[in-house]
Amino acid sequence: MEIRPYRSVLYIPGSKERALDKARTLPVDAIIFDLEDAVTPEAKVEARATLKAALEQGGYEGKARIIRINALDTEWGHDDARAVAGMQADAVLLPKVNSAQDIDALAAITGDMPVWAMMETCQGIWNAMDVASHPLVGGFVAGTNDLAKELNCRARADRLPMMTSLQMILLAARAHGVIAVDGVYNQFKDEEGLRVECGQGRDLGFDGKTLIHPAQVDVTNAAFAPSEEEIALARRQIEAFEEVERTGQGVAVVDGKIVENLHVETAQKILAMASAIASL
Ligand SMILES: CC(C)(COP(=O)(O)OP(=O)(O)OC[C@H]1O[C@@H](n2cnc3c(N)ncnc32)[C@H](O)[C@@H]1OP(=O)(O)O)[C@@H](O)C(=O)NCCC(=O)NCCSC(=O)C[C@H](O)C(=O)O
Numbered sequence: 001m002e003i004r005p006y007r008s009v010l011y012i013p014g015s016k017e018r019a020l021d022k023a024r025t026l027p028v029d030a031i032i033f034d035l036e037d038a039v040t041p042e043a044k045v046e047a048r049a050t051l052k053a054a055l056e057q058g059g060y061e062g063k064a065r066i067i068r069i070n071a072l073d074t075e076w077g078h079d080d081a082r083a084v085a086g087m088q089a090d091a092v093l094l095p096k097v098n099s100a101q102d103i104d105a106l107a108a109i110t111g112d113m114p115v116w117a118m119m120e121t122c123q124g125i126w127n128a129m130d131v132a133s134h135p136l137v138g139g140f141v142a143g144t145n146d147l148a149k150e151l152n153c154r155a156r157a158d159r160l161p162m163m164t165s166l167q168m169i170l171l172a173a174r175a176h177g178v179i180a181v182d183g184v185y186n187q188f189k190d191e192e193g194l195r196v197e198c199g200q201g202r203d204l205g206f207d208g209k210t211l212i213h214p215a216q217v218d219v220t221n222a223a224f225a226p227s228e229e230e231i232a233l234a235r236r237q238i239e240a241f242e243e244v245e246r247t248g249q250g251v252a253v254v255d256g257k258i259v260e261n262l263h264v265e266t267a268q269k270i271l272a273m274a275s276a277i278a279s280l
Pocket residue numbers: 010011012013018019020022023034037038118120142143144145146147183184188211212213214
């Protein structure tokens with residue numbers, strides 16, 4: 001399986017040429033070209049043409065290109081899906097997914113184009129396992145603003161009220177080999193707050209975080225990349241395990257902790273991700 005980073009996933013309003021242009025120069029791993037919430041109703045139809053032209057012009061090489069359409073039960077959804085099917089993109093992102101049937105409805109228009117799902121409704125999160133098992137689904141994006149609205153929960157720095165939902169997203173994603181990226185941090189000028197939330201997202205197991213502003217990119221890339229310490233430890237674990245294997249044993253000890261085959265697999269994944277990032 002190809003290992004590629006999804007540390008930083010930047011939303012760009014599909015209607016804003018200046019932002020579409022700027023994104024070409026930003027060191028993000030993926031871009032969500034947005035036709036949904038970042039675009040006003042008046043600008044939605046024109047945004048399709050603006051986005052198509054930007055993608056045809058190119059310049060986004062090395063970044064995964066994901067287009068978020070409007071939900072299929074809105075007046076724009078079906079036309080968005082038809083338009084996206086003809087655009088140069090890697091995946092289509094469907095908002096407010098409630099069930100695997102929503103993915104089928106989209107695929108009836110976009111064919112075999114890979115689909116990412118916004119996980120941001122209570123129904124969708126309850127059905128996350130089914131959605132993740134859909135053969136076209138390659139990624140989950142946590143929509144923490146819509147989720148907070150639906151849950152009627154309070155915004156807390158520790159995100160305790162939505163912890164169950166975040167973990168259900170991750171459980172389903174990991175069970176089915178789907179990428180999972182965390183929700184946005186709304187206070188885009190608060191770098192320290194972003195760093196803390198990225199750390200929490202990484203601790204939970206997310207592959208990366210969605211972003212709303214270029215100022216958030218560096219903090220996020222650093223937070224979701226393996227650290228120097230993790231890389232050094234991974235190397236030592238692999239070496240120690242290979243050493244004990246030569247003597248016919250199955251358990252090594254590094255820094256007072258056991259290292260078994262499963263830890264070696266994690267260590268190999270860390271090194272593969274570090275190497276994928278280094279080759280960007
Ligand atoms: C938040 C913003 C409205 C701020 O915009 P602005 O005041 O223009 O910012 P700056 O002046 O600081 O911008 C500096 C330069 O950076 C470019 N820029 C800004 N944002 C982006 C971006 N997202 N991508 C690329 N480039 C960007 C500006 O054009 C300036 O460039 P230049 O003039 O050439 O120097 C704005 O950042 C913004 O609109 N952000 C995106 C908001 C968005 O996408 N919202 C929807 C996604 S969030 C969501 O829906 C979550 C989910 O569904 C949920 O439920 O949680």
